[in-house]
Amino acid sequence: MNSSRTNTGLSQGGIITMFTLLLLLLFFVSLTLGSNPLPLLKAAADAVSESPTIISLILTEIRLPRTLIALLAGATLGLCGAVMQGLLRNPLASPGLIGSSSGAAFGAVLVLYLGITDVVQLALPVGGMLGSLAAMLLVYMLAGRDASIITLILAGVAINTLALALVSLILNLAPSPYAVQEIALWMLGSVADKGMHDFWLLLFPTLIGWGLLAGSGKALDALTLGEDTAHTLGFNLPAIRWRLFLALALAVGAAVSITGAIGFVGLVTPHLIRPLVGHQPSRLLTTSALGGAAILLLADILVRLLPPGQEIKVGVITSLVGAPFFLYLILKTRRVQL
Amino acid sequence: MTLLQASNITLSIDDTTILDGIDLDLQAGELLGLIGPNGAGKSTLLRTLAGLPGRSTGSVMLGGEDLRQMEARQRARTIAYLAQESSVHWPLMVERLVELGRLPHLTGWQQPASEDMRVIEQVMKQTDVEHLRQRVFDTLSGGEAMRVLLARALAAEPTILLADEPVAALDPAHQLEVMGLLQQHCNAGGAAVVVLHDLALASHFCHRLQLLDSGRTVAAGTPANVLTTDTLDTVYGIRGRPGFNSTESAITLPWELSGG
Numbered sequence: 001m002n003s004s005r006t007n008t009g010l011s012q013g014g015i016i017t018m019f020t021l022l023l024l025l026l027f028f029v030s031l032t033l034g035s036n037p038l039p040l041l042k043a044a045a046d047a048v049s050e051s052p053t054i055i056s057l058i059l060t061e062i063r064l065p066r067t068l069i070a071l072l073a074g075a076t077l078g079l080c081g082a083v084m085q086g087l088l089r090n091p092l093a094s095p096g097l098i099g100s101s102s103g104a105a106f107g108a109v110l111v112l113y114l115g116i117t118d119v120v121q122l123a124l125p126v127g128g129m130l131g132s133l134a135a136m137l138l139v140y141m142l143a144g145r146d147a148s149i150i151t152l153i154l155a156g157v158a159i160n161t162l163a164l165a166l167v168s169l170i171l172n173l174a175p176s177p178y179a180v181q182e183i184a185l186w187m188l189g190s191v192a193d194k195g196m197h198d199f200w201l202l203l204f205p206t207l208i209g210w211g212l213l214a215g216s217g218k219a220l221d222a223l224t225l226g227e228d229t230a231h232t233l234g235f236n237l238p239a240i241r242w243r244l245f246l247a248l249a250l251a252v253g254a255a256v257s258i259t260g261a262i263g264f265v266g267l268v269t270p271h272l273i274r275p276l277v278g279h280q281p282s283r284l285l286t287t288s289a290l291g292g293a294a295i296l297l298l299a300d301i302l303v304r305l306l307p308p309g310q311e312i313k314v315g316v317i318t319s320l321v322g323a324p325f326f327l328y329l330i331l332k333t334r335r336v337q338l
Numbered sequence: 339m340t341l342l343q344a345s346n347i348t349l350s351i352d353d354t355t356i357l358d359g360i361d362l363d364l365q366a367g368e369l370l371g372l373i374g375p376n377g378a379g380k381s382t383l384l385r386t387l388a389g390l391p392g393r394s395t396g397s398v399m400l401g402g403e404d405l406r407q408m409e410a411r412q413r414a415r416t417i418a419y420l421a422q423e424s425s426v427h428w429p430l431m432v433e434r435l436v437e438l439g440r441l442p443h444l445t446g447w448q449q450p451a452s453e454d455m456r457v458i459e460q461v462m463k464q465t466d467v468e469h470l471r472q473r474v475f476d477t478l479s480g481g482e483a484m485r486v487l488l489a490r491a492l493a494a495e496p497t498i499l500l501a502d503e504p505v506a507a508l509d510p511a512h513q514l515e516v517m518g519l520l521q522q523h524c525n526a527g528g529a530a531v532v533v534l535h536d537l538a539l540a541s542h543f544c545h546r547l548q549l550l551d552s553g554r555t556v557a558a559g560t561p562a563n564v565l566t567t568d569t570l571d572t573v574y575g576i577r578g579r580p581g582f583n584s585t586e587s588a589i590t591l592p593w594e595l596s597g598g
Contacts, residue, residue, distance in 0.1 A: 089427035215446065222441055224428050225490070228421050232388050233494075234414030234442045279428035 012283060015276055019290035023071070026297045030067040031059065033304050038063065065199045070191040070300045070314075071293045072199070072206050073255040074265060078292015079285060080248050081266030082273070083213055086220035086281030087244055088152065092329060094267035095252045098156035099135035101263075102163035103249075104256035106170075107131020109183055111257075113170045125201045128257020133249040135159050140245060189260035189315020191300050202258045209251025210289075212243055217282025224281065262315040264322020265292050271329065339366045341498055341529050342400055342417075347386055349379075349394035349553075356382050357394060358553040364498065364531060369524045371544035372533045373564075375574055378550040380533045381422060381502050387531060388419040388500050400498075414442035418496035422503050422533075424487050426475045432486050433471040436462055439493025458493055465489040465519060481512030488519055499523055499530040506535060517543045541565055549573060571596050 032038050038055060046056035077095065084093040095101050111117055111127035142155035167187070174180045219240045222230035231237055256262075269292040270284050277283040299321075300314045342364040349357040357379045364370055372380045386394045389405050398405040400416060418439075426435060439461070440454045450458070462468045465485045470478065478486060484504060491499060499520065505513040513536070520530050521543055534540040540547055541561035548558040551573045557564045570576050577596045 218441055218444065221438055224426060224430060224435075225438060226421060226425055226427070228385070228388075228390055229419065229424070231390055232414060232417065232419040233438070234411035236410055278434070279430055280434055281428070 012277060012287075016286055016290065019287065019294060022294055023290060023297070026294060026301065027067060027071070030070070030297055030301055031063045033301055034058070034063060061195060065194045065196045066191050066300070067297065068199050069194050069202060069258060070297045072202055073191065073259045073262065074293040074296025075289040076206055076209070076251045076255045076292070077262065077265040077296065078269035078273075079210065079213060079289035080252050081268075081292070082270040082281070082284040082288035083216065083220070083244060083248065084266070085270050086223065086284070087241070089223060090153070091271070091333070092267070092326075093153075094264075095248060096160070096261075096263065096266070097153065098248075099139045099159035099163060100132045100248050100252040101256055101261050102160045102167075103135020103138075104128040104132035104253040105187065105261050106163040106166050107134070107253070108257040108260075109167050109170050109187070112183055112186065113174060113179065121197065122201060125205060125254050125257040129205055129250055129253030131163070132253030132256065133246070135163055136245050136249050185313070186260045188313035189262035189318070190313040191259050191296070192303075192311070192314075194258065198258050202254050205250045205254035209247045209249075209254070212247030212250070213285070216240065216244060217285055220281035220285075260313075260315055262296065263319040264326065265296055265318055267329075268322050268325050269295055271325075340364070341366055342387065342398070342531075344383075344387060344398045345396055347383060347394055347396035347398070349382060349386070349392065351393070355553050357386070359396075360550070360553070360555055362387070362531075362548060362555075364529050366497075366527060366529055367524055368529045368546060369521055369544050370529070370531045371540040371547045371561075372531060372550065373535070373537065373540050373547055374550035374556075377552075379553040380550055383550070384419075384500050384502050384531060384533055388417060389413050390419075411442050411445075415494055416496055417498045417500060418491035418494050420487060420491050420499070420501040420504055422506075429474045429476050431471070432467060432473050432475060432478070433458070433462070435475055435486060436467070436489045436493050439490040442494050457495060461489045461492040464492065464522070480507050481509070481515065484508060484512070484516050485519070488516065492523065497528050499528065499532075501530065501532045503533050503535065505539065513539060537565060 028040065032040050038059060040059070043053075043055040043059040046053040047060050049056075052060070080095045080100075081093075084095060084097065085091055087093075088097075105128075107127040107130050108124055110131070111123045116123040116127075139152065139155045139159050142158065143151045171180055171183060174183065219230065219235045219237075222233045222235050225233070227237060270288045272295075273284055273287045273291050277287050296314070296318070299317050303312055303314050303317055306312055340363050342362075344360065344362040347357050347360040347362070349355075360379070360383060362370075362383070372384065374380050382392070382394070385392060387398060389398070389408070400408065400413070405413065436458050437450055437454075440450055440458065443454065444450065459468075462471065465488050467482065467485050467489055470482055470486065475483065475486065488504070501520065504520070505516050508516060517539055520532060524530055532544070534544075544561060546559060547561050547564040549556045549564050549569060556573055557569050567578075570578060575596045577594050
């Protein structure tokens with residue numbers, strides 16, 4: 001039907017299929033690539049046999065969790081970027097903007113500093129989620145219940161600054177250079193050196209977050225017409241805002257606490273998807289999730305293809321590529337306004 | 339038949355009274371014009387009638403049901419609201435935008451079905467925007483944009499249309515066109531409340547006018563009864579003998595400021 005066609009002439013389903021195939025390809029490439037190429041079939045066969053071999057251990061203990069975590073975290077960042085931009089009706093919005101990323105970083109860094117992770121592993125994602133939730137609640141309380149977009153963004157900037165200042169304080173107070181280095185490296189953002197237990201820690205809050213975000217497409221579409229019109233179209237905006245905030249805190253908090261702050265994926269992904277599916281927010285959700293997963297996985301594959309030596313963290317790569325894109329967006333917005 | 343009945347609508351913020359005990363009723367088939375100087379409370383009253391959140395007190399009954407207690411989607415299928423500064427935040431295509439008007443009829447994951455598409459086609463035809471369907475909203479002229487937004491509102495198949503200054507930014511020809519569409523909606527059994535500043539348009543198109551000043555109803559009734567030399571002077575501070583034609587509908591310009 002006419003309504004399902006997109007700007008490119010491809011159907012929404014066609015684009016989703018295309019992305020899924022791309023992800024499958026990247027998934028297998030990611031499992032194969034590393035400091036040494038892996039004979040995938042043999043490793044998989046060994047993994048299910050009675051006695052695991054070295055290659056099967058590399059597959060199940062190193063490559064598989066790394067790949068799965070990149071998929072989940074990338075999808076969360078892409079999806080949450082699309083939701084944030086729809087909710088705030090601002091193309092520059094991203095999970096970083098309303099404090100969820102920096103709050104999560106503070107929560108996780110605090111847990112690292114206090115050394116709780118040595119005792120309870122679960123402390124890291126819980127710290128991230130609590131930090132993210134606390135930051136978003138503060139933003140929400142600062143901005144007020146019926147906050148306008150501008151107040152919300154200003155409150156987000158204030159809380160971001162506070163969270164990053166607290167992270168600096170912890171770095172400053174860190175007992176040993178080793179702790180400083182650990183925290184600083186974690187902050188750069190990486191999906192390397194994770195185990196399956198990290199994946200399981202990440203999985204459940206992520207799924208709950210995604211579940212809460214699912215079905216928000218129509219409300220985001222209605223918000224295109226402004227808050228008043230969305231309300232008169234039958235949407236209970238305060239309830240929707242709360243649900244989305246909670247979902248973003250859970251999903252982003254979990255992702256950031258496992259991977260560190262991987263910047264710009266949430267911001268950039270929806271912009272790359274729009275030329276394919278158009279600007280309607282509901283059409284961006286699934287596609288941005290798939291796109292975000294593909295981008296993070298691709299970036300992580302690139303990191304592994306770089307010459308061996310000092311390893312470049314994937315968060316550094318996404319920021320190096322993403323920051324100029326952010327500048328381009330600002331220039332584009334300014335041109336439109338002129 | 340009374341479709342909408344508001345009684346004793348009052349709103350005070352801090353010590354400022356914005357609305358002071360306003361009564362309003364809307365009959366089926368009626369085009370009601372809300373007029374009054376800037377700051378009279380017209381837009382605030384319209385927002386209350388639309389069920390938008392706010393602190394106003396008093397009751398708004400919609401077909402015997404309390405508007406504030408109504409299920410939001412049921413309300414959205416009965417009342418459509420055109421905001422004063424209708425902005426569209428993403429560059430959507432016209433047919434996508436009109437489709438958003440069907441949201442009150444879709445539940446959960448439901449996508450627009452053939453019945454929805456039929457209504458969308460019908461309202462696009464009615465408002466003469468079919469040829470714009472593939473255009474991006476931002477590229478439309480003022481008159482085209484207003485017709486598209488009206489199509490969006492009509493797509494919900496509402497009984498009642500509430501429009502806040504829908505013609506303020508339009509040239510005379512497009513003003514007539516949009517007012518004509520609102521009239522059409524009322525002639526087809528619906529009803530509309532329209533906030534207007536153009537008294538000539540108001541008297542030409544509206545069955546009844548309600549004149550507000552400082553949050554109070556100063557006069558209500560037919561245009562000829564409301565737009566008297568006296569009310570124009572006391573409420574608007576303008577002098578001018580309103581001239582009505584033989585059918586008592588049109589009003590002549592120009593005015594001059596009172597006093598001096």
